[in-house]
Amino acid sequence: MKIVVDRVKCQNHGQCAISAPANFELGADGELHYRESFDEGSIDDIEDAIDSCPVQAVSFESR
Amino acid sequence: MIGIVGSGIAGFRAAKAILKSKADARIVLFGDETHRTYSRPGLTKRRYPSSAALDLAIAQDLTVKGIENGALTWRLGTRVDTADLAGKVLHLSTGEKFDYDSLVIAAGVRPRTSVEGGGECASHTHGTLRGVDDAYHVHRELQAGKKVTIAGAGFVACELASLAKEYGCEVVMLEALRRGPFESVLGERISSALRRWIVRNGVTFLAGDSAKEQLCDRSMVSTSARSLYIEAIGSVPNVEWLSGNGLDLSDGVRVDEYMRVPECADVFAAGDVARYPDPWAAGSSTRREFWKNAIDTGDLAGRSLASSLGYTAKVSGIGYFPSMATEVFGLRIQIAGNPQVSDSLEVVRGDLDRLDHGVLVKFLREETTVGVASMDKGARFNSVYIEMVKSLKAHAGSVLVS
Numbered sequence: 001m002k003i004v005v006d007r008v009k010c011q012n013h014g015q016c017a018i019s020a021p022a023n024f025e026l027g028a029d030g031e032l033h034y035r036e037s038f039d040e041g042s043i044d045d046i047e048d049a050i051d052s053c054p055v056q057a058v059s060f061e062s063r
Numbered sequence: 064m065i066g067i068v069g070s071g072i073a074g075f076r077a078a079k080a081i082l083k084s085k086a087d088a089r090i091v092l093f094g095d096e097t098h099r100t101y102s103r104p105g106l107t108k109r110r111y112p113s114s115a116a117l118d119l120a121i122a123q124d125l126t127v128k129g130i131e132n133g134a135l136t137w138r139l140g141t142r143v144d145t146a147d148l149a150g151k152v153l154h155l156s157t158g159e160k161f162d163y164d165s166l167v168i169a170a171g172v173r174p175r176t177s178v179e180g181g182g183e184c185a186s187h188t189h190g191t192l193r194g195v196d197d198a199y200h201v202h203r204e205l206q207a208g209k210k211v212t213i214a215g216a217g218f219v220a221c222e223l224a225s226l227a228k229e230y231g232c233e234v235v236m237l238e239a240l241r242r243g244p245f246e247s248v249l250g251e252r253i254s255s256a257l258r259r260w261i262v263r264n265g266v267t268f269l270a271g272d273s274a275k276e277q278l279c280d281r282s283m284v285s286t287s288a289r290s291l292y293i294e295a296i297g298s299v300p301n302v303e304w305l306s307g308n309g310l311d312l313s314d315g316v317r318v319d320e321y322m323r324v325p326e327c328a329d330v331f332a333a334g335d336v337a338r339y340p341d342p343w344a345a346g347s348s349t350r351r352e353f354w355k356n357a358i359d360t361g362d363l364a365g366r367s368l369a370s371s372l373g374y375t376a377k378v379s380g381i382g383y384f385p386s387m388a389t390e391v392f393g394l395r396i397q398i399a400g401n402p403q404v405s406d407s408l409e410v411v412r413g414d415l416d417r418l419d420h421g422v423l424v425k426f427l428r429e430e431t432t433v434g435v436a437s438m439d440k441g442a443r444f445n446s447v448y449i450e451m452v453k454s455l456k457a458h459a460g461s462v463l464v465s
Contacts, residue, residue, distance in 0.1 A: 011109070012395065015355075015386065021446075
């Protein structure tokens with residue numbers, strides 16, 4: 001499994017970066033940066049990040 | 064048989080949680096809208112191109128996935144008129160009865176209006192914005208470049224103003240009760256700063272008496288073409304159908320920390336309509352109208368229900384921590400905690416006169432932090448903000464707000 005952000009939907013609200021700061025980050029310009037891979041221990045944070053997105057831009061995708 | 068009243072995200076997540084514990088659970092989900100579950104925050108988040116099937120385009124774009132076809136029985140376009148919770152039966156708008164064993168109340172809220180009914184007056188086409196069908200009408204009118212008057216200055220009102228400007232419309236905002244946007248949440252100083260930001264972006268913002276004069280009671284006589292008039296002045300919980308069952312319906316439906324309705328076994332409530340014990344303020348209850356709150360309470364109601372039927376489900380008390388984000392004319396606004404209970408504020412970074420250059424604010428009550436907010440066109444102080452939220456959350460449980 002990897003994390004995918006739909007760049008068309010994403011509006012850089014940054015809620016994912018609050019839920020899972022290890023994988024998501026807003027740059028100084030406000031653009032979202034993220035890391036696709038994660039370890040099993042942070043899956044709850046990632047699920048929280050997926051749920052927190054007000055525009056449903058974050059999801060899992062199987063590799 | 065499990066009945067879920069409400070096809071919004073809370074009802075959807077309740078169903079999903081039940082299906083996770085019991086894949087062949089028999090669930091019927093009632094929704095008075097004709098669309099499957101969609102992302103409500105998305106309704107005011109971006110422009111759509113003109114199209115003949117704009118309603119379908121919006122609904123499709125925002126549809127929430129994650130429950131496979133056939134797992135649920137969807138009864139869309141079906142209202143639940145009344146409920147007999149002792150007899151465990153729902154009376155539907157179609158005249159049918161529906162017998163259930165367990166029930167989830169996720170009926171949500173509806174927009175508050177000053178005058179009953181929608182329709183038109185001499186000057187305006189009136190409306191509110193809550194569902195896909197509302198959004199379809201609003202987007203279509205905005206696409207036509209019509210002038211729009213917005214009563215209210217909360218989240219929906221501000222996002223709508225921002226969207227209308229993007230469509231190229233003339234926008235007037237009316238805030239009769241307060242001086243600026245979000246004043247009841249963020250206080251007067253930030254509200255004034257946000258008002259300046261909105262005005263700088265070309266909106267006519269009227270407050271107090273000058274706003275009151277422009278509020279439309281639909282009795283005005285005018286010969287000019289009708290412009291759009293949207294009321295975004297808060298919401299009302301949908302609880303009337305539950306009356307006569309002895310529930311506490313004083314502000315939504317009261318539930319315990321597991322989303323159980325205390326007066327009635329096998330009945331649960333979730334989402335905007337559910338008022339639960341505030342996990343961050345001992346002794347007080349809270350009802351939230353945020354996307355993530357609906358997800359967390361819906362999910363928990365589903366797990367509690369599954370557990371009550373003897374299925375394996377992880378159940379723990381609600382722990383939702385308020386955190387939300389909106390964007391108003393390119394300004395990202397993030398808010399966490401309970402700034403509305405604060406008695407003072409501290410600007411941690413930046414300058415309230417230059418919101419677009421980044422501002423971080425702490426909200427204090429008797430010198431304890433109860434809320435934080437970030438405003439920025441970019442996200443210059445994002446890592447500091449995230450640390451502030453983390454620290455707020457770590458200490459919030461110990462703050463007695465009531």
